[in-house]
Amino acid sequence: MDSLAAAHLLAFATLLLVVAVSPSSLADAVAREACEHARALVAAAACFAAAAYAYAMSRPRPVYLVDLAGYKPAASHEATRAKSVRHFAAAGNFTGESMSFQRRMMERSGLGEATHFPASLLSLPVDMCLRTAREESEAVVFGVVDELLAKTGVAVADIGVVIVNSSLFSPTPSFTSLVVNRYGLRHDVVSHNLSGMGCSAGIIAIDLAKHLLQVHADTYALVVSTENITLNAYLGNYRPMLVTNTLFRMGGAAVLLSNRHAERSRAKYQLMHTVRTHRGGACDRSYGCVTQEEDEHGNVGVSLSKELMSVAGDALRTNITTLGPLVLPLSEQLRFLSTVLRRRVLGRRAKSGTKPYVPDFRLALDHFCIHAGGRGVLDELERSLGLSAWHMEPSRMTLYRFGNTSSSSLWYELAYCEAKGRIRRGDRVWQIAFGSGFKCNSAVWKALRSVDGGEADAGPWAQDLDRLPVHVPKVVPIDDDDDDDVVEAGHGRSE
Numbered sequence: 001m002d003s004l005a006a007a008h009l010l011a012f013a014t015l016l017l018v019v020a021v022s023p024s025s026l027a028d029a030v031a032r033e034a035c036e037h038a039r040a041l042v043a044a045a046a047c048f049a050a051a052a053y054a055y056a057m058s059r060p061r062p063v064y065l066v067d068l069a070g071y072k073p074a075a076s077h078e079a080t081r082a083k084s085v086r087h088f089a090a091a092g093n094f095t096g097e098s099m100s101f102q103r104r105m106m107e108r109s110g111l112g113e114a115t116h117f118p119a120s121l122l123s124l125p126v127d128m129c130l131r132t133a134r135e136e137s138e139a140v141v142f143g144v145v146d147e148l149l150a151k152t153g154v155a156v157a158d159i160g161v162v163i164v165n166s167s168l169f170s171p172t173p174s175f176t177s178l179v180v181n182r183y184g185l186r187h188d189v190v191s192h193n194l195s196g197m198g199c200s201a202g203i204i205a206i207d208l209a210k211h212l213l214q215v216h217a218d219t220y221a222l223v224v225s226t227e228n229i230t231l232n233a234y235l236g237n238y239r240p241m242l243v244t245n246t247l248f249r250m251g252g253a254a255v256l257l258s259n260r261h262a263e264r265s266r267a268k269y270q271l272m273h274t275v276r277t278h279r280g281g282a283c284d285r286s287y288g289c290v291t292q293e294e295d296e297h298g299n300v301g302v303s304l305s306k307e308l309m310s311v312a313g314d315a316l317r318t319n320i321t322t323l324g325p326l327v328l329p330l331s332e333q334l335r336f337l338s339t340v341l342r343r344r345v346l347g348r349r350a351k352s353g354t355k356p357y358v359p360d361f362r363l364a365l366d367h368f369c370i371h372a373g374g375r376g377v378l379d380e381l382e383r384s385l386g387l388s389a390w391h392m393e394p395s396r397m398t399l400y401r402f403g404n405t406s407s408s409s410l411w412y413e414l415a416y417c418e419a420k421g422r423i424r425r426g427d428r429v430w431q432i433a434f435g436s437g438f439k440c441n442s443a444v445w446k447a448l449r450s451v452d453g454g455e456a457d458a459g460p461w462a463q464d465l466d467r468l469p470v471h472v473p474k475v476v477p478i479d480d481d482d483d484d485d486v487v488e489a490g491h492g493r494s495e
Helices: 003-020 029-058 081-091 096-107 130-152 175-183 198-215 239-247 261-265 308-327 330-346 348-353 375-385 389-402 406-419 483-489
Strands: 064-070 159-165 190-194 220-226 252-258 269-278 290-294 300-304 367-370 428-435 439-447
Touching: 064 130, 064 261, 064 406, 081 096, 096 239, 130 175, 130 220, 130 252, 159 175, 159 198, 175 190, 175 220, 190 198, 198 220, 198 252, 198 269, 198 406, 198 428, 198 439, 220 406, 239 300, 252 406, 269 308, 308 330, 308 375, 308 428, 308 439, 367 375, 367 389, 367 406, 375 389, 389 406, 406 428
Parallel strands: 159 190, 159 220, 367 428
Antiparallel strands: 064 252, 064 269, 220 252, 269 439, 290 300, 428 439
16 A cells, blocks of 8 residues: 555544434434444554554655766777876876886776876876866766766656756756756755765765665656766876876766655666765774875875775675675575674684685675775675676776776676666665775665666666676786887886
8 A cells, every 4th residue: 555545544544433323313222233333443544544544654765776877088089008108207297116017007907098187187288177177077977967867768857856966076056056047946846966975975875875765756867977087197106196197087977766666667776775885984994095186395295105905895895794684595694693603602712713704795786896996806706795707897897998986886887787788677686885984885786677688777887898808817917018118208217
C-alpha cells in the first residue's frame, strides 16, 4: 500500500467513525448493539489505516539511476606520454631531477598514449587563468549534461535537485548556478555545490541526492562530477606535488537519478547502499595525507604524502566493516566475526599470528568500479580484496585511456562495463572511491535490466571498444628520441 492509498483509507475510516458514534436514529437495543460492533470495527479499521500510513511513510523511497554520460574530449586534446613530458619541460621551470622524476612516474602510472589535457595546458606558454578554467569546466559540464538530457528525454522542468562536485575549482557563481542558468531550471530547484572533498566526492554527491530524494517526491536529481585541471597543474619542483602532473587528466560525468516509480521500467540501476567513511577525526596522519598548498616559491599544488597507501588501507577496512553486513552472505560475516573475536579475546599473541580476515566480496558483488587514482592504488586493492584481472579491467582501462579524472572516474568504469556488455539484470556493482580528508566511500547498485553494450551505448568508449582491453606492464618506457631536448627545455639544472 503506498502512502496516498493509506491516507485515503485513513480519511474514510475516520469519517465512518464519526458517523458510527451517533446512533440517535437507532431506537431499539439490537440496533444499538449492532452500532457498538460497527463502532469497534471502524475503530480497528482506523487504527489499521493509521499504522499502514505510518509504515508507508517510514519506508525509504527507491532511488533509480535512469542513465549516465561521460565526457569524451575532442582529439585535439589528446597527448601522448612523450608529448606530455616535452610539454611539461617547455612550460614549467622544472629542474632536470624534477623532469626525470615525472618521467619515471609516468612510465609507471598505467596511463596510455591518448589521455586528455585542456587547451589551456597544451598551449605555450600555458594559459592558467580564471577565464580558461571556466572554459574547461563549461565544456565538460555542458557536454555531459547535454548528452544526458538527450539520452533520457527528461524535461528540465521535471528536475528538482541539482548537485555538482568539483574539489579544486569553486567559482562564483557556483557550478550549480551555472547549470541552473544554462538550462533554465525552475526557480525552486534544490541545488548543492560540493567542493574540497577530493576524488570521493562523486559518491558523496550520490549519497546527498539519495537523502534529498527521500524528502522531495516524484522528481529527478541531476548529479555532475568533474574536476578542473587548468588551475591545478603544478609548475614547481617540490616532489610530493609533482605526482599529480603525471596522473590527473581532463574529464567529467553526469548521472540522472529519480524516485519516480514509473522510471523503474527503463532505469538501469537501483541504489541499494551508500557507506561513507571519514578518517579525518581519527588522526592528523589521515587528515593531512592529501593537501593543496604552496611550495616555498609560491607555486600551488596538491601534495601527496608517502603514507597515502597506508591511510587508504585503514579507511577501506573501516568502510568494508560497515558495508560487509549489508551485502555479504551470512557465512562470510561469521568468518569475519570469528577472526575479530579471536584477535580481541586472545590479545597480542593472536594478533601477531592471525591475519585480519578480508571477506570475499565476490560472493555478493559482480562488478567492481575502483577509483582509478593510480597504478599503486589499483594494485593494492586487487591484492587486498582478492580480485581477478577481469574484475580490475574497468578501473585499469579507465586509468589507461582517460587517466585520473578524479570523482568522475567511477562513471567511466561503469560505462566501460556497459559498453562491454557485462551488465546483466540482477548484477550488483560496487563503486569504491578515496578522497582527501581522508575519506573512503562506497555505493552499491543493482542492475534492473541487462545493458547490451556495443557502440550504440558505449558512451565515451565508443571509439576504443574493439581494441580494449590491452595489457599494461608495470613499467612502460616512454619512446622518445628527443630526451636531450627535454632536458635542455627543462634547463638541465640539478637541485
